[in-house]
Amino acid sequence: MTALWIAIGVWLAAWALNVWLSASPISQTRLGKLLVPLVFGATVLVLWEGLVRGLGVAPVILPAPSAIAAKIAVSLPILWQDFAQTILKGAIPGFLIGAGAAFLVAIAIDRSPFLQRGLLPIGNFVAALPIVGLAPILVMWFGFDWQSKAAVVVVMVFFPMLVNIVAGLQASERMQRDLMATWGASYVQTLVKLRLPAAMPFVFNGLKIASTLALIGAIVAEFFGSPVYGMGFRISTEVGRLGLDMVWAEIAVAALAGSALYGLIALIERWVTFWHPSQRH
Amino acid sequence: MKRLLTAAFLASMASGASAEDVKLQLKWVTQAQFAGYYVAKDKGFYEEEGLNVTILPGGPDIAPTQVIAGGGADVIVEWMPAALAAREKGLPLVNIAQPFAKSGMMLTCLAETGIKEPKDFADKTLGVWFFGNEYPFLSWMSQLGFKTDGSPGGVTVLKQGFNVDPLLQKQAACISTMTYNEYWQVIDAGIKPEDLVTFKYEDQGVATLEDGLYVLEDRLADPAFQETMVKFVRASMKGWKYAEENPDEAAMIVLENDQTGAQTEQHQKRMMGEIAKLTAGSNGALDVAAAEQTVATLLAGGSDPVITKAPEGAWTSVITDKALAN
Amino acid sequence: MKDKASQPVIEARGLNLVFQTADGPVQALKDVNLTINQGDFVSFIGPSGCGKTTFLRAIAALEHPTSGTLTVNGMPPDEARRRRAYGYVFQAAGLYPWRTIAGNIRLPLEIMGFSRAEQDERTARVLDLVELTGFGKKFPWQLSGGMQQRASIARALAFDADILLMDEPFGALDEIVRDRLNEEVLKLWARTGKTIGFVTHSIPEAVYLSTKIVVMSPRPGRITDVIDSPLPKERPLDIRDSREFIEIAHRVREGLRAGHHDD
């Protein structure tokens, strides 16, 4: 029980520290903006550790963070292999193909208002569907290896991307399109010089949504058949073996990968859409 | 490993549940594989013993071991390899009864792949269930001397989903099937028995004990709980014997209890017939020789052994002795 | 119809333009007749909805008349647009936020296929013309509103179109900035001799800038008066206190009022 009290004590102290930090000028700096959430994250881990130890929670139910960290340390090769299979082979190619295909389709239907009017409501609708239910079907079609995982990701990513890109292509102001017209710009010139740059905030919004969908898709698809490695495989089999420390290790990797992917996209977004009001500070 | 269960959990178990309430966690979805329990419930055998039994169906990602660890069930239906592995992980499961005398697991291969005997598995892709069910397979492969990492001369293992598609789509040369379930799905899909080659684990000498009843060791120390389990096992076995004798009626009872509404009468009746072959000859008491054979098979599990040492106290005849006494 | 002496650039004859809206057809222009000559500075003035912007857009082929004829340099507006006859300046600067000021000015030049060297040369020249030299590398949002509007004028000047069309270009700016820009526009006009079409709400602005003031009235949009200004080409700011100036302003105001009495 002492562990629990210590943890609660640490929690309160850290929270007080955070309150002080966010009130002080430090929080205006870049360091402060990083420090406060890190302190918060650390206290959550401490509290978790304290709860598990203090209440003597069985490791087959909820392992302590320290146990998970220890598991990560000894399982790096396996984690890397799973990461490569699920993220590098399944999620990322699927993400790129899905986003790329959505881009091409958006451009292809751009000149046909008829097709747009037909496809957009359908795209909007499909984007709201639980596409993940297609996973078992796609595993049946594309086999058990990474191809089917990538296929699931492609389908999940495609529609949100399509809807965002089409909306983005319509985002340029009328005045700016009129200007292009007075200069006698061709369709391609208007597209390249005006409409694509103006669409970028929407495209990145779509990419951010798609990045989280990609991970979910790749992992869920592995529940329906996979080789004997991959994050989804590991999670589902280790639950069966009561290797919960390994499950949490995979979750940590997934969270890290997801955050890294999201962060990377946000970084590129900053660089590409530096001009957008939301990016100017 | 002493403080396995939380204090809170133990407290809630002691106060929350009345002695005669029993929660049974099944290993899989409602189907004739568990007919005995459903029959015992529907025919009032549990009631006669004064028990109030709740049957919890399982599913693809439900590990009964985890459910019982979390306090979600009092007794679970589990395969011995998974139970022993959990025991080694620190979850002290004990087998209290073994309604299934024989193993129904086999590997079903397409004849056109040229597989005639186990040594032909080399360089083929084999579908295996994981989630605790892979242990007998890994032992078998290790006995055959096949590596399972996909290296040349070994076998490539694929984690089979919950259906027989990998075989129909020819993604795997062989897949895991149960005599009572998936094998018939292959047949139903339109493949003739003569186009298939099957290897029963039973015949290959790597059989492990399947559906047994397991409880937590700590709780078994409580005489009241022991008494409840005696009643439970007695009523369950009565249900099993009734199901064996009236397979069609048993199948219909299962069907009525199926919450998914996806089971068919034809499939369940046929399954019941096959299940009866596996439960035949078991009165519920565990055949210690078969259990030791299971342990031996698992210990032979090669580089990644399922269990590293022979378990102690992983089964007890206390319950069945009392249950069968009168 | 061409009169060689006065060299008409824009000619509208019996022009009508009807918009189909959800509430039924709206007559934006009714029976508009107007000739604009080479080198004219023409202001269009009138209350909102009088069709002055629509007329400007029709000249630039951004709207298409329902009936009547409209020629620019003796050809249909579409054709003239293809020959890059217009520089257009809107009320908002309409600069592309992802391009620098120089990049914005270069944009029409890129589209029209000028060589890189010529792009640079012209960009530098027009930046100098609007007194923005040294700001080429800034992004639009880093400049004040008045500077942005000057950049957008520079952009319209960069490719040497015959006709400069300005749709309330200074409407959003404060009085002092506006005065200065008005002076600059006049200087530009004097230096380049371009034909300018200028839409405004402001009577002093119209009188100060124009050689010809077109007064319009709404519902349906039509021309009620065309005033040829007798003011000299050289116009210091204090010309606005002169008697002639006040007289013209008075006539414009009367014209506007008459248009209002009509409905």
Next chain:
Amino acid sequence: MNRALPVLTVLTGIVVIWYAAAVWMNAAWVFDQAQRAGQEVTWAEVIPQTMDQPRPLLPPPHQVGAELWKGLFDQAVTSKRSLVYHGIVTLKGTMMGFGLGIVVGVLLAMAIVRFRVMDLSVMPWAIISQTVPIVALAPMIITVSSQLGLSGRDVPKAVIAAYLSFFPVLVSMVKGLRSPDQMQLDLLKTYGAGEAATFLKLRLPASMPYFFASLKVAVAASLVGTIVGELPTGAIEGLGARMLIGSQFGEPLIMWAALFAAAILAGLLILVVGMVERLARRRMGVPA
């Protein structure tokens, strides 16, 4: 008509492609079977055989339609074979998750807008939480909730659904609560309004359009969460469970029908939420 025509055209196109794909994909099985039987088959014989296989690789639209019809209308709604029954189970989970998601999202947003320390410490983690594939957590959530004495499947499902649906609400509410500009805030200050009054009279009403706009996204996310929750958490009822069961028993038709039932449910939910949104906007005088 003007708006329906393009949609209908695209739908027709999809159906045509679907049929073509069904013939192409299902033919392999027919040829295989013929080969096993040692027969030759021509395409003319194959095509009809691709239209009504019991286990098609890709069931043609009419087969899915028939199965869907059977599931929706040919059963008593209380029957476990009725898709309406399973749809209601899924709907219940979705609504529970949706409600929970709204409550969590709104409360967090209020705390984040009020307390700088919450903004700094919680907001980054809220974003990170969405990058964690929820399915990985599903088995955990079941275990933990069963340990807390919640053995039913409803709660874990709702938790997963809420996990996905709280985020759009949170983001929109933070934006909405911060949407009043300094002038409006100053004005209230001149009236001597306290923090509570400012919140009730200004921030809260100002955030409403943002709130309603987020609901559509949140309800769709909640449905995805519920279905995902029904897949691996071994729920035995609900559309997600039907999909899984269809897959497990090798009954693709059940799977496809459940998939389309889920699509219909999603459509209905979005329609209802859209209607609520329009109604609310009209009451607040915002043109829809």
